[in-house]
Amino acid sequence: MRTLKGQFKRKGNQADPAPSRLKYRLQRWMLTPGIRFGLKYGVPLCLMLAAGGAFLADGSRREMVGDNLRALWAAIEERPEFMVNVMAIDGAGTSVAQDVREVMPLEFPVSSFDLDLAQIRMQIESLDPVKTANVRIRPGGILQIDVEERRPALIWRNHEGLALLDDTGAHVAELGRRAMHPDLPLIAGESADLVAAEALALFATARPLGTRLRGLVRIGKRRWDVVLDRGQRIMLPQDQPVQALERVIVVSEVQDLLERDVAAVDMRIAARPTVRMTEKAVENWWRIREMNEGGL
DSSP, X not given: OHHHHHHHHHHHHSOOOSOOHHHHHHHHXXXXXXXXXXXXXXXXXXXXXXXXXXXHTSHHHHHHHHHHHHHHHHHHHTSGGGEEOEEEEESOOXXXXXXXXXXXXXXXXXXXXXXXXXXXXXXXXXXXXXXXXXXXXETTTXXXXXXXXOOOOEEEEETTEEEXXXXXXXXXXEEXXXXXXXXXXXXXSTTGGGGHHHHHHHHHXXXXXXXXXXXXXXXXXXXXXXXXXXXXXXXXXXXXXXXXXXXXXXXXHHHOGGGSSEEEEEOSSTTSOEEEEOHHHHHXXXXXXXXXXXXX
């Protein structure tokens, strides 16, 4: 009994191992993931930012840091693997290639970081003879430019002279003389370039007329006149001009309409086509009529 009482007495004199209420809450708070992350990363980051802010508070130190960064960036830009030394142009003729070089006065070598490829492509495509352009930097420091030129499809005679148009009516180049492109069809009149596709359809329809076809004239920005040799004209309507021209060609093939002394075939009113004879044919007709009346 004395031994057990002594043991209980010694245990009663020992300190309670359980933590205090404040220490317990502090330990639980430290186990929170957000608090642990903040102490592990947030506090060092704040200390670094504070140190950096204190260092950059001085203007001379800020200027020194800026100079060092610019020097580092310049050293990276001017590395040999990033330098462009030559320009290559494919798909363009001699004159178009020369125009491309004139709109891009680059001085080589130049860093690829200083080249705006999108802007270069827009400058090249702004040239009239260029339909599309692809710009890229090839290995070996080559600025590669692939050009697709517009193909002339029509000659447009306007108040400024002769101009070459592609199949969409886009301007390709000025033309000095008609004889430079005798194989291309001719259109004339104000705003004729805006309906180039319709003009090409009419030229395709008029192919049976052969060499008699001289060209198309746009009248009043609304409709076409087909001009033939011997001063003949086919006056087409504003709507469905191709179908009207087909009707005239069919009648001409059957009855040789355009081989007669016809000055114009007026198809502007589809329900009432009109044929206007030449002055000589009218005079002959009146002479024959007078002779017939005199004989009666």
